[in-house]
Amino acid sequence: MSRIQLHQGDITKLNVDAIVNAANSSLLGGGGVDGAIHRAAGPQLALECLKLAGCKTGQAKITAGYKLPARHVIHTVGPYWSGGNRHEDELLASCYQHSLELAEKHGLKTIAFPAISTGIYRFPLERATQIAIATVKTFLEEHSIPEQVTFVCFSAHDFQVYQRLLQEAGNLP
Numbered sequence: 001m002s003r004i005q006l007h008q009g010d011i012t013k014l015n016v017d018a019i020v021n022a023a024n025s026s027l028l029g030g031g032g033v034d035g036a037i038h039r040a041a042g043p044q045l046a047l048e049c050l051k052l053a054g055c056k057t058g059q060a061k062i063t064a065g066y067k068l069p070a071r072h073v074i075h076t077v078g079p080y081w082s083g084g085n086r087h088e089d090e091l092l093a094s095c096y097q098h099s100l101e102l103a104e105k106h107g108l109k110t111i112a113f114p115a116i117s118t119g120i121y122r123f124p125l126e127r128a129t130q131i132a133i134a135t136v137k138t139f140l141e142e143h144s145i146p147e148q149v150t151f152v153c154f155s156a157h158d159f160q161v162y163q164r165l166l167q168e169a170g171n172l173p
């Protein structure tokens with residue numbers, strides 16, 4: 001089985017070692033997937049996040065998963081899309097890279113990513129998906145942990161875009 005998987009649905013339902021949260025720099029919760037993760041994990045998650053004192057764009061921090069089926073949450077802060085001249089591509093790649101590095105450091109074998117920055121932060125979906133796939137692919141070629149990475153798409157449209165681009169990259173039949 002490929003080490004890269006694609007799934008459509010709610011990331012808060014996944015029973016993996018870590019789900020990634022598309023957070024904001026306060027790490028104190030928000031809308032979108034961030035809100036869903038905090039609601040499903042329960043209030044203890046925000047209490048642990050409070051102790052982390054925020055997170056810079058492109059960086060990542062780890063907490064427990066509390067009431068989630070996932071054992072951990074890796075919180076990363078994607079860039080807000082401002083037209084492409086503010087290092088958005090590099091910052092988005094850095095989110096995936098630092099999340100994967102944290103997973104490896106903690107020996108987490110299975111990790112699931114939402115489509116970071118492509119919702120409220122308005123990063124163009126195809127461009128973001130290419131960056132996500134390329135960064136994950138390169139990391140997996142060079143590291144044995146995590147063993148498996150799942151891209152989670154909330155909408156059918158996002159799923160179709162990921163499916164096409166993963167096929168083009170040779171990662172799906």
Ligand code: AR6
Nearest residue numbers: 010011022024030031032033034036117118119120121154
């Ligand atoms: N499971 C999987 N994916 C989801 C879920 C879910 N339960 N809910 C939404 N998505 P967004 P961003 C998808 O807006 O663009 C927050 O307020 C969604 O359809 O959650 O990085 C933070 O606090 C989209 O494809 O994150 C920040 O302020 C993807 O997740 C800001 O939003 C990302 O959309 C971050 O914006």
